[in-house]
Amino acid sequence: MKHEEELEETRLNKFLSHNSKYSRREADRLIEEGKVKVNGKVVDNLATKVTINDEVHINKTLIKEDKNKMPTVIIYNKPKGEIVSKKDPQGRKTIYDSLDKRYQHFMSVGRLDYASEGLLLLSDSVKIVDALMHSNLERKYKLKVNGTIGPKVESAMMQGLELEDATDGAFKTSKIKSMTFAPFIGYSIQSNNENFSKIKVAIVEGKNRELRRFFAHFGLDIMDLKRYEFGGISLNNLPTGKSRFLSKEEYRNLRSFLNESEDDRSF
CATH class of the missing domain: 3.30.2350.10 (Pseudouridine synthase)
Structure with missing residues (x-):
């Protein structure tokens, strides 16, 4: 386990996007407008970083990651014609229009473009998303x-x-x-x-x-x-446009990968 002084820092806009309904672009605008507080102080610097121990507010609403909550990973079988983004300036359909509302704050592991389809991993853990995105998994x-x-x-x-x-x-x-x-x-x-x-x-x-x-x-x-x-996680028979949780074996493999790559036994 990491000591408090070693807690991983995350860009504020990324933290807000991960833990709220706002996209990173919208989070940047809220920060610039002085609507975001970190530990009781208004911040307007877009380069601000926070840890899971910081208290972050948008206006009077607390936006805080639950340190004790077990992270979740889901598989979504993305159809063609959806954007992997929370919002699209062109008004096209996004994956979050199709996903259940409880996954609106989940982050995707990479992207599949508008014309592509298939397996997309999403998680409510920034650490897991970053580790998988920058991995050499097949x-x-x-x-x-x-x-x-x-x-x-x-x-x-x-x-x-x-x-x-x-x-x-x-x-x-x-x-x-x-x-x-x-x-x-x-x-x-x-x-x-x-x-x-x-x-x-x-x-x-x-x-x-x-x-x-x-x-x-x-x-x-x-x-x-x-x-x-x-990374060994497969669509199997998951229908297009549907999502599912990882199986027990897939979670075990994920834990093994994270432990090997980050030496982190907290997952």
């Missing part, structure tokens, strides 16, 4: 691409790829241009045809539209993308 995907998976694609999957210009397949607003793609952990081509091909892949990251950028470099657009496993 992420497994089923892909459908609009063409043939040739020798050059297979070679890059096995050996990795470094691109100075990886903007194909990226969001138009992305500021990330160059990317290094680590060798895939594994892949299995299910079908390979001129019109479209299907493949299963296993990688260790998957952010910044990594897979869409990788295949776009070879002139292949991803028509369908579904994540079906993360």
Whole structure:
């Protein structure tokens, strides 16, 4: 167990987003407007950090993490056409419009873009979310691409790829241009045809539209993308748009991972 002086600090906007109905952008605005107090004092510095021992108020409402509450992790089978965000400026549907109200304060472990679907982990523990997001645990995907998976694609999957210009397949607003793609952990081509091909892949990251950028470099657009496993946690038969708790075995595996990566026996 960590001593009090060693408690992990979290950005205030992240703490508010995690423990209230507000998004980080909305939390920033509340902080700037002087509506947030930490330990009785108004703060307006967006860089402010807090620990679970701090008392945080929005106006007169106490926003405080329960230190004794056991953290919860759920699996959500995200459908296409939902944004992984609490609010969308364009007014599109978000995962929180579909999730039960008791999960409105949960944070997602990474994202799946609007056109992607499948396994999304969410938790009410910042520590768990951060640990899983920055882990090297396997992420497994089923892909459908609009063409043939040739020798050059297979070679890059096995050996990795470094691109100075990886903007194909990226969001138009992305500021990330160059990317290094680590060798895939594994892949299995299910079908390979001129019109479209299907493949299963296993990688260790998957952010910044990594897979869409990788295949776009070879002139292949991803028509369908579904994540079906993360760190040994699988969708199994969970219907699209539904959520479930982890099984006892999945929780045991998660505890083992957290203990190994953080040496933290408190979970």
